[in-house]
Amino acid sequence: MATTYGRPDYATRAIEEYKLALNADPESPYLNSHLAELYFQTGRVRDAIAAVQEEIKKDPNNLDAHKLLGRIYLRSLGNMQNGGPSDQMLKLATDEYVKIVELEPNSTENRLLLGRLYTLNHDSTHAEEQFKAAQKLDPDSEDVVLNVAGLYSEQGDYKRAIQVLTALPDDDQTSKTLYALGQTYDQAKDSKNALIAYQKAFDLESDNLDIERALAQAQLTEGQEDAALKSFKDVAAGDTSDPQSLLRIAEIERRQGKYDDALATLKKAKDLVSDSLEINFNEALTYDALGQYDQATQILEKLVTDSEHVTGQYTDSEKNNRAIFLERLANLYREQGKTDQAVGAYQKIADLGGDYTLRGYQNIVDAYRDGHEYDKATAAARDAVTKTAKDKDANRDAKLMLASQVADTGKADEGIEMARSMLNGSPADDRTVELRLAEMYTRLKKWKEAGEAIDKADALSSKPEDKVYTYFLRGALEERQKHFDEAEAQFRKLLAVDPNNALTLNYLGYMLADRGVRLNEALTMIKKAVELDPQNYAYLDSLGWAYYKLGQYTPAEENLTKAVARNTTDPTVHDHLGELYEKTNRLKLAAAQWEQSLNQYARTDTADADPGDVSKVQKKLDSARVRLARESSGTLANDTSKQ
Template sequence: MTFFRRIFSARPVFLTAAALLATLPVAAQQKNAPEPPRGPDRSAAYYHYSLAHMYEELAINQGRTDYATQAIEEYKLALNADSDSAQLQNGLADLYLKLGRVREAVSVAQEQVKKNPDDVEAHNILGKIYLRSLGDGTPNNQSQQMLQLALTEYKAIVRLKPDSVEDHLLLGQLYALNHENDKAEGELKTAQKLDGTSEEVILAMVRLYGEQNQYDRIAQLINALPITDRTARMEYSLGLTYDQLKKPKEAAAAYQRSLDIDNDNLDAQRGLASALLLDGQFDAALKQYQDIVTAEPQDAQSYIRISEIQRRQGHYDEALTTLKKAKTLVTDSLELSYNEALLYDSLGRFDDAVATLTKLLGDTAHADGNYTDGEKNNRGLFLDRLGIVLKEQGKTAQAVDAYRQIIALGGDNVSRGYMGEVDAYRDNHEWAKMTAAAAEAAKALPKDKSVQMVYAGTLADTGKVDEAITIAKAQLGGDDDRDTRMQLAQMYIRLKRWKDADEQLSQVEGITSRNEDKIYLYFSRGTLAERQKLFDQAEIEFRKVLTLDPNNAATLNYLGYMLADRGQKVNEALDMVRKAVELDPQNGAYLDSLGWAYFKSGQYTLAEEYLLKAKDRISTDPTVYDHLGELYLQTGKLKQAVTWWERSMKEYKMALAPDADPADQAKVQKKLDSARVKLARATPSRTSALQDK
């Protein structure tokens, strides 16, 4: 039996490479080879290849460079025996690659490609080398060169292996890296046709569409797969996509399916908890966050979210306790401090809220006044909340100062700051300053249609109607100028020009297709109908909104208040307004609506609690004081009723014309006069009291 037959016989021989090498004759281990024959000597080539393979194994297993050198020499001897062998050429190139001798690997593989352009293995080796070079931290120009070389190789590979999912996937990713998105999509779609449920292919397409902000396409891509074929990562990606599309209900469902597949994924559970919170499912969100902190007790972010839910559910003391727990885990969280300020505001601890926000602004201030875009956004948010709290305290000048600081941040913050300033003066009934601030904003931002419309609105409110409408109409950019027409319709509603308002809304209706736009349209139609006392029609329009967005706080408040005020469907109305307050617990108008709904349902203690909270937040609203008067009359506190109706009339006299319906004023005046008479009758005169003595 010859030597090779003994080595590779059918009978298994369990020898290591070292042991096998030891069995070779001494002459066989010598490096020097005879002159190669004129033609291929395949037996000699096979012999040296076998030795090369054994030395390669020894080099890898034992980390010995001498064996690596010997393996290379044996490959070269094998190639001397059979220089046209693609297997030998590629084997040597691959060995060079394993040893980190990249330049030599490239040289050998390129030589083989020149000999045989269709040698897929040689292209594979070159492709792997160039791929590795992309991530080695080389300068950009070299990276770009490596990218082009890698593209060349993988284009050749997919030509030679058209049914390879992995190679189409890699080529698609390379095209994406080269910003050739159409070609990238084409390769990934080819890979998807070859394997429609490949997780790697689907996620690569998700990344491609995500980089282009094409979130609708991601949703379509994953939803096209049967649920049973989706992996946990696919569902997680779908949840993230719905987050971007601001569809929390759909996001929650996707995250839940991801967890059903992999229930140990805390990232998916955090996504589910966040989506539930955004969807207003507070109890369900709270449970998820509580499960998260049980699994990961050091997760300060989840404690902050738990505190937020407790605050929004009105459990203020619990929320404060939870925040204190979060503080033990993290000391420099901007979000924690901001939520603490919101909590103090909810508790009516306005000074504490101001102090917390002021400290937050101080801690994040830069002496040179230079901020990144992210820092500007944060400061704008903090200053805006500070302005709101200061307005609630009646500190208008300080609130305006906060809004001026927002303006100084520049960019998108400018219009936000001006609008805050206008609202601060409006809330304090400083009409001249309100109009002046709006005029300044309009001059500073002449191309900002929203700012121009706010200025027009202030002019209309203060009686300069013709000038206001001229400015507003000048903002129209054509029949498709949807947003401007909506704002113009709102102006007409405040001016009680019902026909003009309806005309604008009708034009908008013809160019409205997105659900987000339909919501605003239906809400405006509901407002128009309610202001004309067409309550049934108003209810139809408001319910259209809630069909599209069950958590639309403004609509829940408006419809709930309208129903409660008329004594209709009071329990449902109470649920609606309660939900609106949960969604926006610092909104004074919503608090007033909730107090009034409790009053209408006969729950006077709760009515008083929420009406007083509303009074603290919107202290210039005559309606709140009217409601307090009704409450105290009903509960037998006549003197207090008189006090609040007197305050209501005072606010009516200071209000703008669109906010002071003469019929409403007349009703309050009548109630006040009647209460005064009753109070006079119930209070004995001083003379009578002396005669009684």
């Protein structure tokens, strides 16, 4: 009655009855074990432990008593508050299950429990020993497989974890093991196989929202936006209290250009959790994509204010969030030509310290360069060298940034020598220096030296992924020399390794479009780059230019005007928009854009401006002015003759 109804008065009377029975038969194992069990079930844990320990004193090999004591310790571990279990309780539980396994060595369940206790205590050697013993007892046990795989995953050995999970025969694979397999592939950054595993798990258990949620995220990671949208909508319908699924839906809608839908979905998410930084940040990104910069700026400024600590002390996750908010806000300021405000926001990133110092200063230098304030950019690079003095790698990168800035501003030999002086015989350091030298030589049009630097960097690249950037630099070097077939070959080698490299997709797509070659393929590549980075003005410009080359002037104008709105200081973007206006018989607007282009060329560093490009724009502007003058004269003559 006490255990059935949970009434304290029944528990008290039951204990009294057991005690009366024990008075008649004090040595009875049956009565003592049942009294201990009753103590345990009615929450009198200390009395239960005392009673069981008394039994064990009488019979050290009493398996049932050891199992009861083990259960008591396990429940105590589970009831621990304020974080993890105490070391003492964990040791008691572990010692008890060591004894249980000794008394009953052929129990898979006992060995799994002992292995989990060792895992909890970060004793992977003994944990693995118990899991392997359990695996010998029952090789096809799902629990055994999941625990062994979980141990390897905890150790970071994802390859072995995957081997354990995939070794199960197909007929023994359940949604649970397939879900675990998907999670392990995720940890191993293998999104393609994660998607396959989650899909198989979902096929077996389509009403499991956790599986469908993971499947949706894998679909999104693999670029299957329509499928991911459907899956996230299913999850959101099944769990109306889940703001994260709504957030992902809004993210996909934003990527697909359905901005009003995205804002409506974000409102639903905010109704569930109004103070979510991630939801508010995505709302700012949506307004930014719409070109509603004031709303986006207002939200981001509030996020920056709300994330600020007067003490200046932040956890790692708080630093990461704050840096993301500041960087997006600073980028908005840059797009609106507010260089000083952008620099102020980037400085706050640098003030976070550690790796953020160099990141902040790199953006400060870029912001000043965008604003054609080259002296300030150089001064900021010098500040970066000083501020990173205690961090060897960051200081090296800061010095290389300064060397590049010096070389770009008319002191090529000095800049090159600054960079070369940092070669020290260390493969990692020298590879970084050679890559920067290759960039500098390319900008200075020293083709031979650039190629040699790339070759040296390539020779120092020990991992396949290290060679990716050398492919890009070679492609850029060949393109700058108008060796287009060679450039394309390098870019395609890169995309074979990293098909979602937005920078390369845009570069190759623009190179093809600018030459009028394979325009549909070029458009596809640039569209993908824009999907990966929809706020990048250069990608929007490339997209507009590809549409222009295809004769699709409406989407061309839409994207070119977006690009100009996001960057008013790039002369090429103004030139492209001028071409579009001329083609659509708006000569005054075309001339205005070419004037803007020439004004920006006049303020641009020589390393960023090709004299040939400047000359072409000047000719187009001169021709437009002559035509406008003729049209004006013709109009005036007609008006006079009518009089």
